[in-house]
Amino acid sequence: MDHPAPYPALPPHLLFGTATAAYQIEGGANEGGRGPSIWDTYCRTPGRVARGETGDVACDHYHRYEEDVALLAALGVDLYRFSVAWPRVQPTGAGRPNAEGLDFYDRLVDTVLAAGVEPALTLYHWDLPQALEDAGGWRVRDTAHRFAEYARIVADRLGDRVSRWITLNEPFCTAFVGHAVGRHAPGTREGTPALAAAHHLLLAHGLAVGELRAAGAGEVGITLNPDHLVPATGSAADLAAVERARTLHNRVWLDPLFAGAYPDNEREVWGDLVDDSLRRDGDLAVIGQELDFLGVNYYRPIKLRDAPHTEPDPAARTAVDIGTEQVAYEDVRHTTMGWPVVPETFTEMLVDLDRRYPGLPPVYITENGSAEEDLPDASGRVRDTDRIAYLNDHLTALAAAVEAGVDVRGYFVWSLLDNFEWAYGYERRFGLVRVDYEKLTRHPKDSYHWYRGLIADHRARRAGAGD
Numbered sequence: 326m327d328h329p330a331p332y333p334a335l336p337p338h339l340l341f342g343t344a345t346a347a348y349q350i351e352g353g354a355n356e357g358g359r360g361p362s363i364w365d366t367y368c369r370t371p372g373r374v375a376r377g378e379t380g381d382v383a384c385d386h387y388h389r390y391e392e393d394v395a396l397l398a399a400l401g402v403d404l405y406r407f408s409v410a411w412p413r414v415q416p417t418g419a420g421r422p423n424a425e426g427l428d429f430y431d432r433l434v435d436t437v438l439a440a441g442v443e444p445a446l447t448l449y450h451w452d453l454p455q456a457l458e459d460a461g462g463w464r465v466r467d468t469a470h471r472f473a474e475y476a477r478i479v480a481d482r483l484g485d486r487v488s489r490w491i492t493l494n495e496p497f498c499t500a501f502v503g504h505a506v507g508r509h510a511p512g513t514r515e516g517t518p519a520l521a522a523a524h525h526l527l528l529a530h531g532l533a534v535g536e537l538r539a540a541g542a543g544e545v546g547i548t549l550n551p552d553h554l555v556p557a558t559g560s561a562a563d564l565a566a567v568e569r570a571r572t573l574h575n576r577v578w579l580d581p582l583f584a585g586a587y588p589d590n591e592r593e594v595w596g597d598l599v600d601d602s603l604r605r606d607g608d609l610a611v612i613g614q615e616l617d618f619l620g621v622n623y624y625r626p627i628k629l630r631d632a633p634h635t636e637p638d639p640a641a642r643t644a645v646d647i648g649t650e651q652v653a654y655e656d657v658r659h660t661t662m663g664w665p666v667v668p669e670t671f672t673e674m675l676v677d678l679d680r681r682y683p684g685l686p687p688v689y690i691t692e693n694g695s696a697e698e699d700l701p702d703a704s705g706r707v708r709d710t711d712r713i714a715y716l717n718d719h720l721t722a723l724a725a726a727v728e729a730g731v732d733v734r735g736y737f738v739w740s741l742l743d744n745f746e747w748a749y750g751y752e753r754r755f756g757l758v759r760v761d762y763e764k765l766t767r768h769p770k771d772s773y774h775w776y777r778g779l780i781a782d783h784r785a786r787r788a789g790a791g792d
């Protein structure tokens with residue numbers, strides 16, 4: 326097949342993988358004793374998800390996981406990142422585990438290992454048990470303790486076979502897209518409660534790290550989506566806007582995790598929406614426990630300018646109403662998500678992260694990829710050359726970051742399969758493998774063959790170098 330030759334020169338030690346998430350691929354929503362999650366509820370609320378789509382069937386991975394693992398095996402990846410659906414393991418988010426749910430992940434892990442691939446397990450990729458939301462969800466501290474219990478249950482069952490553990494995926498999305506933008510479940514637009522959710526997510530992470538260590542699980546980390554924020558102009562107002570956005574997007578997570586403190590400008594960003602009474606002595610120590618790795622999801626830069634607040638009354642603002650406004654990137658290609666393709670910002674983001682946080686653990690790129698049109702030709706072949714170029718250029722940018730001293734250990738393409746792209750439904754396709762949602766059949770795209778070739782080439786070079 327045609328691909329831009331040669332493959333980029335990559336660090337010899339780099340591991341390759343692909344990533345998925347439970348609600349986006351599994352389906353089987355009412356099977357195996359699974360309880361409802363906030364995404365089931367959100368999808369059923371009219372007007373929330375494009376075309377009223379849901380994850381009820383998704384890719385039917387719950388029934389077809391063996392076929393999907395065979396695709397992973399043929400791809401030749403070192404690692405496979407997937408998530409466990411909390412409501413399969415604990416249907417109401419508390420109490421005795423549901424054996425059928427745990428059995429499913431047990432079989433999945435064994436199948437992945439038998440294929441010669443190492444599992445990387447995400448405990449929370451956004452599907453909170455609905456019963457916990459009904460009790461206050463991430464706005465209340467108790468949810469952090471429930472999460473730690475759930476983490477222990479999964480680690481006790483799978484800790485002997487899973488080498489890499491990710492507590493949370495993109496807590497930014499849970500706290501702020503879920504509770505302030507309202508474009509993710511639970512879909513509210515709040516101020517202080519969204520900031521409370523951020524704190525309780527961090528606490529949940531820290532408590533879970535303790536449980537994972539106690540259970541003897543392998544390497545432990547968290548996946549964030551550090552954003553590369555670019556001021557629209559060099560004006561003082563735009564630079565200050567970027568600093569506020571840096572706190573909202575990045576520092577809220579990175580400062581407590583890797584610098585032992587809450588962001589020092591949080592009152593400038595949120596004023597009295599910050600509620601110190603939610604934080605207890607000792608929380609920062611729990612949150613800031615040493616990690617084995619940081620997972621980083623990266624897709625695109627964000628350009629911003631200073632702008633008036635949407636809500637004039639500070640007390641009535643949501644947590645994302647911080648006096649900034651997004652500005653379009655001109656003269657670059659945009660993916661079907663409307664995201665600008667600017668690969669060199671991947672290098673800049675990683676180097677910036679490394680320089681700002683000297684205590685940063687090794688990094689895994691736990692997601693990177695692009696949504697494209699992906700129209701099959703008459704024979705069913707998808708010539709996704711734009712995706713191949715995107716991946717090629719981002720891997721080149723990753724290599725440049727390693728060259729500049731950033732300790733990147735692995736890279737996961739989002740995603741193995743086309744899947745349920747949250748509020749956008751099934752129309753946005755990120756997969757290396759096309760999914761026909763009527764027949765539920767899988768069809769590797771050109772990018773799948775390209776990635777397979779890249780991994781094989783990398784292995785051959787590594788072997789050739791005697792590495």
Ligand code: GBH
Binds near residue numbers: 494506746755
């Ligand atoms: C990741 O999120 C997710 O981990 C993954 O599940 C997802 O499929 C993948 O990337 C591709 O999107 O305009 O304020 O409503 C990506 C980052 C951040 C993208 C939030 C959507 C909506 C922001 N996401 N964003 S808003």
